[in-house]
Amino acid sequence: MTQTITVIHGDGIGPEIMDATLHVLDAMKLDLAYEYADAGMVAMEKTGELLPAATMDSIRKNRIALKSPLTTPVGGGFSSINVELRKRFDLYANVRPAKSFPNTLTRFPADVDVITVRENTEGAYSAEGQETAADGQSAISVTRTTRKGSERIVRYAFDLARAAGRKKVTVVHKANILKSTSGLFLKTAREVAALYPDIECEEMIVDNACMQLVMRPEQFDVLVTTNLFGDIISDLCAGLIGGLGLIPGANIGADAAIFEAVHGTAPDIAGQGKANPCALLLGAAQMLDHLGKPEDATRLRKAIVATLEAKDSLTGDLGGTGTTMGFAKAIASRV
């Protein structure tokens, strides 16, 4: 059955990396149909809205979107269009795999393979109770952690570990100091872990986890953590494998899922054919896994790795002189 996905070309380098990604998906001859929708600056210029109702309807209907980076203009009504999309569709799980690839610029050993599962809707980023005193001398914000929120993200991490044949989940927390919020997260995580006797569960305090990730990244498998720690840790993991151009992100909820690159719109290189399309392509691979097409996801990842190995048409960030579409064509020839 043909699967229709919502495709958002986005801003900056967005249209280039999306065209490159669709070129590769087309070469794979998958049973996919695209429904194009606008968001971000492009949508603002066309419709006066950052997130037009037609785009929301399209995602709601198809339940799957492939999205390029978006620009959130100042004064656009929300602080971040990406955060807004996650909130509106309750996309509670943010899954960011960091895996070593050949011929990338990294100072770490080539055996990093860590999936960060970040809680995406609550914790320190719940945007509640942000207050600065009238005299500007003090400020508070609320960190809200719920049992429901903790339970569903930890379950997601263990289910993912099981489905992907992973051995261990590391629960990253700070329950020794943040006794109520991180404490509830850890307590809930222990209860959930008990339901998965086949997967090893390890607990690690966040500061130690950061050091361990840098010292011995190969010891980690799946990480699960709260919103703020997950934001920081997943960028640390991006650094381990040579930067943002190679990390995709899946935002998953019960009713919809949005797949993307974790990098931004890169205005400095937009429109020049210099952008590396790999992060969005790897997001498309996550999407294929999510659609129950793991063989196709593997085929796509293998073609990317083979192209990196052959140093065929690599873009500038990887030390090559290739173009976005040239790189995509080299990958497409290997799918």
Ligand code: ATP
């Ligand atoms: P935004 O505000 O949308 O996040 P930004 O100015 O912060 O945009 P990023 O997209 O976050 O820019 O990129 C940071 C740096 O990494 C830039 O120098 C950019 O050129 C580079 N970069 C990001 N993505 C890619 C990519 N896919 N290929 C090559 N370089 C990239």
Ligand code: MG
């Ligand atoms: Mg940025």
